[in-house]
Amino acid sequence: MTIVQQAIPYIALFFIFGGFFFLLVGVVGLLRLPDVYTRMHAMGKCDTLGTGMMLIGLMLLFANITNITKLLLIAAMIATINPVITHLIAKTAYNRGTPMVEGSFLINDYVASRRHRRRQPLVTVREKGGDNG
Amino acid sequence: MVEIALYAVVVGLIVISLLSIARAFSGPTVLDRLVAMNMITTNVILTVLIFAYLDNSYFYIDVAFVFVLGTFIGTLCILKLLREGFIL
Numbered sequence A: 001m002t003i004v005q006q007a008i009p010y011i012a013l014f015f016i017f018g019g020f021f022f023l024l025v026g027v028v029g030l031l032r033l034p035d036v037y038t039r040m041h042a043m044g045k046c047d048t049l050g051t052g053m054m055l056i057g058l059m060l061l062f063a064n065i066t067n068i069t070k071l072l073l074i075a076a077m078i079a080t081i082n083p084v085i086t087h088l089i090a091k092t093a094y095n096r097g098t099p100m101v102e103g104s105f106l107i108n109d110y111v112a113s114r115r116h117r118r119r120q121p122l123v124t125v126r127e128k129g130g131d132n133g
Numbered sequence B: 001m002v003e004i005a006l007y008a009v010v011v012g013l014i015v016i017s018l019l020s021i022a023r024a025f026s027g028p029t030v031l032d033r034l035v036a037m038n039m040i041t042t043n044v045i046l047t048v049l050i051f052a053y054l055d056n057s058y059f060y061i062d063v064a065f066v067f068v069l070g071t072f073i074g075t076l077c078i079l080k081l082l083r084e085g086f087i088l
Helices: A003-032 A036-061 A065-096 A109-117 B002-026 B030-055 B060-084
Strands: none
Touching: A003 A036, A003 B002, A003 B030, A036 A065, A036 B030, A065 A109, A065 B030, A065 B060, B002 B030, B030 B060
């Protein structure tokens, strides 16, 4: 048994714990950030990176070409699906007029222009808290 | 040694899922809950893969793959319902 074969589980554990660290950072951002958009920012980046690192570690542990191919497929699917879902959640929140954090210097142009076109008085756009959002 | 570390990682993933459930329970809007559910599904996929290694039963990798696709379609349907008011 060469030294490379002895070192493979430790490298795999390094990748797995690195991925776990990124997932932990993502959930801390999910709990502590004040806004839908910032929470989504934390979730999207940390989730994709942590999942990729954990899948690399599991690929090193599964020493079989079939399983490694399947894990590569799962990694590719997650790396494409997760940014798409994050983008769609961001666009839905923007179009629904979900309020940003207080003190933000950004204005939701989409909802403001729709209200102006309908000649309605410009009120503060707030989303009702509840199950329907 | 590797197995003990992997069990520790599984326990950590369960703790992360519980913290995400706290956000899904107290999120002010429905999109917060959707983000938290996305995080939980990722943790479930990783837990299934780690148990596939620990049990040496490699069919669970296919289960994880189907789970990825299923959660993608589910989230897409919920977003379409929120944007347009209907699904099909």
